Amino acid sequence: MSADTTHILxxxxxxPPGPEMLNAPVDPQWSRESGARLRAVWAQPRGLRYWSxxxxxxxxxxxxxxxxxxxxxxxxxxxxxxxxLAVPGNDFLSADRFNQFFTMHGSAMMFLFxxxxxxxxxxxxxxxxxxxxxxxxxxxxxxxxxxxxxxxTFVFGSVFFGAxxxxxxxxxxxxxxxxxxxxxxxxxxxxxFIEVSSIAAAVELIVGVLKCxxxxxxxxxxxxxxxxxxxxxxxxxxxxxxxxxxxxxFELERSFDWPxxxxxxxxxxxxxQHLFWIFGHPEVYIIFLPSIAIAAMIVxxxxxxxxxxxxxxxxxxVAVGFLSFGLWVHHMFTTGLxxxxxxxxxxASEAVVIPTGVQLFAFxxxxxxxxxxxxxxxxxxxxxLAIFTCGGLTGIMVALVPFDRQVHDTYFIVAxxxxxxxxxxxxxxxxxxxxxxxxxRKKMMSPRLGKWAFWLVFTGFNLCFLPMHLxxxxxxxxxxxxxxxxxxxxxxxxxxxxxxxxxVMAAGFAVFLWDVIRPKGxxxxxxxxxxxxxxxxxxxxVPEDPGWGVRSIPYITSRYPLWQQEGLLERxxxxxxxxxxxxxxxxxxxxxxxxxxxxxxxxxVTGPTWITLAAAGFTGxxxxxxxxxxxxxALACGAGAMAxxxxxxxxxxxxxxxxxxxxxxLGLSLPLYATGPASVGWWGMFITMLGDMTAFASLVxxxxxxxxxxxxxxxxxxxxxxxxxxxxxxxxxxxGWAAMRLARGWNRGGRVGRARLARAAAPVLALAGALAMAGxxxxxxxxxxxxxYPAMLWAFAVWTVVHSVPGLVMPLYCLxxxxxxxxxxxxxxxxxxxxxYWHFLLITALVSAAVLGxxxxxx
Amino acid sequence: xxxxxDRLRPDEEEKTIAEESSSLWLLVVSPTVWAVHFAASYAIxxxxxVKFPDLLGVGGLQWIIGALTGLALAAILxxxxxxxxxxxxxxxxxxxxxxxxSEDRHEFLGxxxxxxxxVSFIGTVYVALPVWLTGTC
Numbered sequence: 001m002s003a004d005t006t007h008i009l010x011x012x013x014x015x016p017p018g019p020e021m022l023n024a025p026v027d028p029q030w031s032r033e034s035g036a037r038l039r040a041v042w043a044q045p046r047g048l049r050y051w052s053x054x055x056x057x058x059x060x061x062x063x064x065x066x067x068x069x070x071x072x073x074x075x076x077x078x079x080x081x082x083x084x085l086a087v088p089g090n091d092f093l094s095a096d097r098f099n100q101f102f103t104m105h106g107s108a109m110m111f112l113f114x115x116x117x118x119x120x121x122x123x124x125x126x127x128x129x130x131x132x133x134x135x136x137x138x139x140x141x142x143x144x145x146x147x148x149x150x151x152x153t154f155v156f157g158s159v160f161f162g163a164x165x166x167x168x169x170x171x172x173x174x175x176x177x178x179x180x181x182x183x184x185x186x187x188x189x190x191x192x193f194i195e196v197s198s199i200a201a202a203v204e205l206i207v208g209v210l211k212c213x214x215x216x217x218x219x220x221x222x223x224x225x226x227x228x229x230x231x232x233x234x235x236x237x238x239x240x241x242x243x244x245x246x247x248x249x250f251e252l253e254r255s256f257d258w259p260x261x262x263x264x265x266x267x268x269x270x271x272x273q274h275l276f277w278i279f280g281h282p283e284v285y286i287i288f289l290p291s292i293a294i295a296a297m298i299v300x301x302x303x304x305x306x307x308x309x310x311x312x313x314x315x316x317x318v319a320v321g322f323l324s325f326g327l328w329v330h331h332m333f334t335t336g337l338x339x340x341x342x343x344x345x346x347x348a349s350e351a352v353v354i355p356t357g358v359q360l361f362a363f364x365x366x367x368x369x370x371x372x373x374x375x376x377x378x379x380x381x382x383x384x385l386a387i388f389t390c391g392g393l394t395g396i397m398v399a400l401v402p403f404d405r406q407v408h409d410t411y412f413i414v415a416x417x418x419x420x421x422x423x424x425x426x427x428x429x430x431x432x433x434x435x436x437x438x439x440x441r442k443k444m445m446s447p448r449l450g451k452w453a454f455w456l457v458f459t460g461f462n463l464c465f466l467p468m469h470l471x472x473x474x475x476x477x478x479x480x481x482x483x484x485x486x487x488x489x490x491x492x493x494x495x496x497x498x499x500x501x502x503x504v505m506a507a508g509f510a511v512f513l514w515d516v517i518r519p520k521g522x523x524x525x526x527x528x529x530x531x532x533x534x535x536x537x538x539x540x541x542v543p544e545d546p547g548w549g550v551r552s553i554p555y556i557t558s559r560y561p562l563w564q565q566e567g568l569l570e571r572x573x574x575x576x577x578x579x580x581x582x583x584x585x586x587x588x589x590x591x592x593x594x595x596x597x598x599x600x601x602x603x604x605v606t607g608p609t610w611i612t613l614a615a616a617g618f619t620g621x622x623x624x625x626x627x628x629x630x631x632x633x634a635l636a637c638g639a640g641a642m643a644x645x646x647x648x649x650x651x652x653x654x655x656x657x658x659x660x661x662x663x664x665x666l667g668l669s670l671p672l673y674a675t676g677p678a679s680v681g682w683w684g685m686f687i688t689m690l691g692d693m694t695a696f697a698s699l700v701x702x703x704x705x706x707x708x709x710x711x712x713x714x715x716x717x718x719x720x721x722x723x724x725x726x727x728x729x730x731x732x733x734x735x736g737w738a739a740m741r742l743a744r745g746w747n748r749g750g751r752v753g754r755a756r757l758a759r760a761a762a763p764v765l766a767l768a769g770a771l772a773m774a775g776x777x778x779x780x781x782x783x784x785x786x787x788x789y790p791a792m793l794w795a796f797a798v799w800t801v802v803h804s805v806p807g808l809v810m811p812l813y814c815l816x817x818x819x820x821x822x823x824x825x826x827x828x829x830x831x832x833x834x835x836x837y838w839h840f841l842l843i844t845a846l847v848s849a850a851v852l853g854x855x856x857x858x859x
Numbered sequence: 860x861x862x863x864x865d866r867l868r869p870d871e872e873e874k875t876i877a878e879e880s881s882s883l884w885l886l887v888v889s890p891t892v893w894a895v896h897f898a899a900s901y902a903i904x905x906x907x908x909v910k911f912p913d914l915l916g917v918g919g920l921q922w923i924i925g926a927l928t929g930l931a932l933a934a935i936l937x938x939x940x941x942x943x944x945x946x947x948x949x950x951x952x953x954x955x956x957x958x959x960x961s962e963d964r965h966e967f968l969g970x971x972x973x974x975x976x977x978v979s980f981i982g983t984v985y986v987a988l989p990v991w992l993t994g995t996c
Binding site for chain 1 (some may be wrong): 883886887890891893894897900901904905906908909910917920954955956957958959961963964967968970971974975978979981982985986988989990992993995996
């Protein structure tokens with residue numbers, strides 16, 4: 001099957017381009033005409049249709065503004081809480097409302113501001129750093145944004161109806177499992193929905209960094225921001241799925257009374273704490289790293305020299321990415337785990353300080369080695385470093401178990417986490433907004449207002465949170481809605497100070513907000529490269545953005561092309577680099593190899609559409625309607641979402657191109673179609689399924705967790721999965737996988753009829769496998785509400801059956817493609833991607849069958 | 860900005876492609892060893908302290924995790940050695956790797972993998988310490 005391994009045609013023509021090619025003059029008339037064609041292709045829809053845009057610059061801006069809005073709203077909740085706590089015995093807020101407010105403040109700041117803000121900024125900026133026209137999957141970004149907008153509005157909106165979750169942002173059972181009302185369901189389902197957009201963004205960003213760099217931008221030349229995005233994308237894939245698995249179990253308990261976290265029926269609330277913090281601690285670094293990445297772009301510009309210690313910063317980003325997964329139990333030091341276990345996490349918490357410190361020292365070294373021009377963004381970065389260092393120092397303190405036992409659940413922790421988040425995220429992001437504002441809006445923000453905002457926020461922040469270290473050490477617990485007026489406590493004046501500080505800080509944010517949104521029609525247009533930066537985003541077009549990213553995609557030979565590659569900007573502007581024309585009237589970007597960024601493919605990317613909005617709306621129904629126990633309408637919405645996504649894929653992706661190759665400029669011709677690992681779609685599927693596998697692994701972890709922690713798991717006498725049906729299920733899924741795998745080879749070898757037959761068999765086998773899997777837990781009469789053991793078996797069966805649905809639809813999609821000429825022996829990307837899905841489905845099914853049948857019998 | 864060695868050695872420009880595809884993975888070998896060692900230590904401790912408290916005892920646990928730590932550190936050292944060779948620092952004293960050549964990319968990945976091995980080594984030693992310092996579960 002040698003043909004099987006050819007995924008893409010070879011490029012034709014010279015590469016890399018020689019100096020004589022890069023210096024050859026560009027015909028001015030061609031430059032004008034091709035520029036006009038390109039402008040027409042990338043023109044944004046106007047009027048109402050503006051909202052059908054999928055371009056990264058539009059979607060990124062909507063995303064960022066919405067996150068900013070949620071941040072302000074969650075900030076208002078914090079102000080209201082500060083008013084309540086200003087004096088002892090206050091009755092400004094009721095206890096119930098206070099509970100809702102602190103829960104929503106934390107949840108919104110994390111899920112609706114910090115994480116999506118990273119995604120927003122990355123979607124907005126990453127293509128510019130890479131000189132790409134757009135992200136590889138623009139519609140996926142748009143879909144993710146609309147999911148976020150719907151889910152975020154739903155979750156936050158609940159606060160206005162007094163129906164918001166009130167059990168704290170980490171939703172600990174049994175408080176949260178037994179909480180009345182729909183608040184906890186809103187949290188679980190609404191935020192699971194939003195996690196979809198995070199994973200979508202992770203897929204988009206990882207593929208973007210690895211495959212969409214400009215020709216020549218080898219991995220040792222890529223902007224540090226891209227390194228950070230790569231690491232954070234990978235972290236999202238391993239951090240968010242455990243929470244999704246936890247949400248899955250939690251919602252099964254709330255909706256159907258399956259007792260995963262109920263100790264009376266063998267469950268264990270600690271499993272939720274584990275799953276939540278396996279997500280929750282890496283999440284802190286998911287927030288921190290991309291923000292510090294902004295600093296890594298601003299610092300060299302301010303210092304006027306390349307970063308010192310590029311390799312060291314890469315080291316610290318990757319090392320933090322790993323070590324941050326070994327910290328989660330430091331949120332659980334007081335839960336009674338074995339002392340040695342606590343020691344592991346304490347040790348890892350201290351170890352993560354090393355790479356974190358390395359990058360800060362690299363920034364300082366860059367500033368010392370360069371000639372610093374103090375700018376407003378640099379002021380914010382300086383403030384960030386100071387505040388983050390304070391937060392880091394208290395972090396070293398609370399990483400020690402004995403100290404943590406003293407301050408656990410006190411205001412000391414509130415102070416610590418706000419110092420790390422403001423220093424590690426809020427200030428760098430504010431710096432980024434000011435620094436990149438001229439890139440995004442083509443105007444400058446006011447330096448005067450910027451300095452006012454900085455000093456107000458900086459002063460207010462310290463006034464608000466510094467005293468909390470003291471209130472905490474004096475024993476004031478977190479999350480109390482009021483406290484008594486006792487001389488012995490002496491908390492009153494410290495709390496009043498914090499409240500005053502909070503309002504000073506709020507005034508600073510108001511100034512900042514005004515500066516962002518104030519009309520700037522009369523302001524002079526910003527210069528093209530106002531800060532004198534050296535990276536590719538400053539090749540953007542002024543005074544208006546044609547939406548194309550870059551006029552033509554450059555050939556890169558340095559880390560700071562605008563400083564180190566003479567004549568580059570002029571050549572890019574003339575259209576004399578790659579893809580300077582769009583004669584077919586299609587949106588395109590370049591795909592390059594992972595290590596050395598050799599150009600290999602012209603990727604056609606999708607344009608404006610309403611279908612992403614429809615898909616997001618239906619997906620929203622799937623997640624939101626179960627809150628109100630409307631399960632059948634929710635399933636209908638699920639079907640609608642699937643139909644919308646199929647429609648979008650069918651019409652506009654992986655269509656056989658009109659020619660095998662096309663000239664892309666500088667004498668090079670590149671293929672227009674790729675399949676398997678050479679295509680971006682395959683990587684998208686692979687990365688998505690890696691995240692899915694992590695969620696599944698979390699379920700397996702849960703299974704063994706119950707076994708380790710409890711004495712009645714597996715429950716003696718409860719029965720296990722029906723062995724014959726478990727075996728049958730495994731055989732059916734194995735058969736389905738084999739059919740898909742054979743279909744791929746047969747199709748490629750030209751035996752189309754046989755391939756179609758195999759593709760018709762796969763869905764039948766998927767259905768049979770799902771039925772056998774369901775029968776394996778149903779026939780023995782395992783009652784999932786009686787004990788956690790049968791509930792866990794049911795959870796595995798449900799998980800596998802749900803995953804069989806795409807496994808059933810995908811072969812049919814490929815079959816239809818084959819019948820309608822979308823999928824041919826030479827154009828089989830869909831088939832590769834669907835077969836890849838089936839690999840993962842097979843793993844899921846085999847592990848589930850083993851967990852249902854043989855494994856418990858051995859335990 | 861000029862690196863310590865801007866002269867190009869022709870033989871270095873021709874490192875093999877096969878070597879390269881593995882070098883991106885080289886980056887994550889040592890941290891992965893740390894992660895596996897960490898997860899294994901945690902799992903074994905849970906089993907020894909919670910599930911089967913009478914089976915091993917802390918003494919047995921110390922020996923098992925000690926042996927695991929030895930293995931992990933050996934693997935990290937081997938990775939460090941391989942990446943040190945790839946970095947080849949003493950050849951040209953280059954630690955910046957900013958030129959558009961295969962050699963720079965090659966050495967950069969070796970350099971970063973070496974630094975990651977150092978951090979992973981320290982992290983692994985840190986994780987092993989509690990087992991020796993804490994006498995009881």
